[in-house]
Amino acid sequence: MKKLMLSSFMLSLAVALTGCGGSDDNDDQQPAAVTITLSQESINAPAVGGSYTVSVTTTGKEWGAYADQDFITVDAKNTVGQSGTVTLTVPANPTTSTRTATVTVMSGNARKTISVTQEAAAQSAYNAPEGYTLVWQDEFNKGSELNAADWTHEVQKSGWVNNELQNYVNHKTPEGSLVTEVRGGKLRITALKENGKVYSGRVYAKVKQGWTYGYIEASIKLPKGKGTWPAFWMMPVNFRSWPADGEIDIMEEVGYRPDYVSSSLHANAHVHSNGTQVTHEMLCKGAEDDFHTYAILWTAKNITTFVDGKVQLSYDNRGLGRNDWPYDDPFYVIFNLAWGGDWGGQQGVDESALPATMEVDYVRVFQKK
Numbered sequence: 001m002k003k004l005m006l007s008s009f010m011l012s013l014a015v016a017l018t019g020c021g022g023s024d025d026n027d028d029q030q031p032a033a034v035t036i037t038l039s040q041e042s043i044n045a046p047a048v049g050g051s052y053t054v055s056v057t058t059t060g061k062e063w064g065a066y067a068d069q070d071f072i073t074v075d076a077k078n079t080v081g082q083s084g085t086v087t088l089t090v091p092a093n094p095t096t097s098t099r100t101a102t103v104t105v106m107s108g109n110a111r112k113t114i115s116v117t118q119e120a121a122a123q124s125a126y127n128a129p130e131g132y133t134l135v136w137q138d139e140f141n142k143g144s145e146l147n148a149a150d151w152t153h154e155v156q157k158s159g160w161v162n163n164e165l166q167n168y169v170n171h172k173t174p175e176g177s178l179v180t181e182v183r184g185g186k187l188r189i190t191a192l193k194e195n196g197k198v199y200s201g202r203v204y205a206k207v208k209q210g211w212t213y214g215y216i217e218a219s220i221k222l223p224k225g226k227g228t229w230p231a232f233w234m235m236p237v238n239f240r241s242w243p244a245d246g247e248i249d250i251m252e253e254v255g256y257r258p259d260y261v262s263s264s265l266h267a268n269a270h271v272h273s274n275g276t277q278v279t280h281e282m283l284c285k286g287a288e289d290d291f292h293t294y295a296i297l298w299t300a301k302n303i304t305t306f307v308d309g310k311v312q313l314s315y316d317n318r319g320l321g322r323n324d325w326p327y328d329d330p331f332y333v334i335f336n337l338a339w340g341g342d343w344g345g346q347q348g349v350d351e352s353a354l355p356a357t358m359e360v361d362y363v364r365v366f367q368k369k
Contacts, residue, residue, distance in 0.1 A: 034060040034108035045090040045118040053087045054114060060107035069101035070184025072116060088116065094361065095139045096120050099185065127309065128215045129297065132366035135214070136206065139362045140187045145171065146180060146203060153180065154202040154336070164229070164341035165349070166191055166200040173199045185361065189337045191228065192355035202336035210237040210330035211365055217295035219361035220251065222288045223337060225353020228255035229344025232294055232360075234331040243271045246326035249279075250305050251294035255356075256347040259287045261294070263305040263313040269324040280313040291361050300328060335360055 039055035056063060056076075065076045065086045078084030086105065093099060103114040126134065138150060146153075153170040160168070172178050173194050180201040181188050191200035222230050234248040247266035253259075264272070264279035271277055284292055284307050295306040304314040317325045337358045340349045 032059070034058060034110040036060075036063070036105055036107050036110050036112040038105060038112055038114060041113065042115045043088065043090075043117070045116060047093045047119045047121045049090045049092045049118070051087060051089045053085050055083070055085055056105055057083045058107040058110070060110065063105060063107035065103055065105045067101055067103045067116075069099075070186070071099065072101050072103065074103060088114070090116065090118055093118050093121050095141055095185065097139060097141050099141055126364065126366075127217060127293065127295065128364075128366040131368055132215050133369050135211070135365050135367050137362065137364040138187075138205070139185065140182050140360065141185045142182070144182050146182060146187065150205055152204045152207045154204065156202075158198070162338070162341040162343065163345075164338045165227075165345065166198045166337075166339040168202045168336075169199050171201075187335070187360040188357050189230075189335060189360075190355050190357045191223070191337050191339045193351060198339045198354065200337045200339055202334065202338075205333040205363065207332045208237065210234075210332035211367065212328065212330045213298050213300065214365055214367040215295065215297050216250070216333065216363070216365050217293055218250075218333075218335075218363040219291045219293050221291045221359040221361075222253050222259075222261075223353075223356035223358050224255065224258065224288045225350055225356045226256045226347060227340050227345060227349030227351070227353060228356050228358075229253070229338035229341060230358040231334070231336055231338070233334050234296075235334060236326070237330040237332055242266070244268050244323075244326065245329070246331075248296065248298070248303065248327065248331060250296045251307070253287065254344050254346070255350075255353065259284055261287055261307060261312075263296075265303060265313070265315055265327075267324055267326050268322075269320065278313070278315050282307060282310075282312055284308065291359070298327065303327060333363060333365070335363075 037057040043052050062080045064079055065074050067074050073089040075087040098120045099118050101116045105112045154168045155170050156168045158165050158167050169179055171180055175194050179190050179199050189201040218232050230253055232251040236245045239245050243266040249264040251261050253261045260281055261284045262281040264277055292308050297304045302316050305312040338344050
């Protein structure tokens with residue numbers, strides 16, 4: 001009788017152990033990996049652009065999509081679920097270079113990409129006068145930073161000039177926030193506040209070389225907000241003193257007077273400190289909402305600036321010598337975004353406008369053949 005009971009006990013124990021072993025096997029099973037299927041994984045867009053819809057199917061519960069370049073707009077539909085569509089809108093390519101982007105579709109830990117390649121424009125809409133040849137340009141369509149061979153950052157503390165409030169830094173703030181970057185085919189200069197200080201960017205093109213005479217044009221979208229003071233201007237390569245060596249302001253705007261842009265020339269004989277400056281202001285509707293062209297045609301006899309092809313300021317060399325015309329030397333191009341200061345802060349500043357960004361689509365320099 002005892003032998004029978006022992007045998008029954010051993011059998012029960014074996015069954016129990018077998019049951020536990022089966023449970024461990026179930027615990028080791030992993031959920032099936034999420035898969036994503038796209039109706040197409042590459043798009044070749046013409047220079048004029050277009051809109052493209054891609055069907056998305058996933059075994060996950062939801063999905064999303066994003067692009068790594070700003071020029072593409074991504075519109076995802078029915079993202080909560082296992083099927084939907086993503087529409088990619090590619091605008092016209094304004095440059096003479098092919099541009100590319102990657103759209104990533106994600107669901108759970110799964111990723112699938114759509115590569116986008118857009119053809120270059122057949123020709124750029126250059127506005128240079130007849131007889132002028134392109135000698136230098138930056139279309140801001142390569143990399144994420146300015147080319148160090150072409151551009152130099154100014155580094156200065158607040159109050160350096162014009163009682164301005166920003167600190168100019170090289171590329172980024174002490175905390176790593178970008179004040180200058182190349183993104184989506186644009187140079188972006190951003191003024192921002194960090195740890196109680198305002199930082200921004202001021203960059204020089206070919207600072208040691210510059211150009212003497214020519215047609216120089218840039219396409220710019222201005223920032224918004226009282227306190228902003230964006231500028232596209234030029235200073236002499238061989239600078240010794242101001243205003244004796246001259247200053248050429250192609251475009252300036254102050255945020256408390258939105259969309260009113262001005263040009264000015266500074267020299268010993270005409271300078272704002274005694275009210276003799278050569279300057280002109282005009283309304284450029286939408287200057288803070290879209291890109292507009294600002295340009296200078298500079299010869300030994302005359303300087304004329306333009307806004308969207310319309311004359312802003314024209315000044316002749318009157319033959320009165322260097323005090324009136326210090327503009328026969330090489331000058332270099334400057335883009336900067338100041339905050340506050342004698343003019344930008346004339347009606348105070350509104351820090352709720354920060355961060356504020358000035359965008360440059362291109363800058364081109366032409367000279368006579």
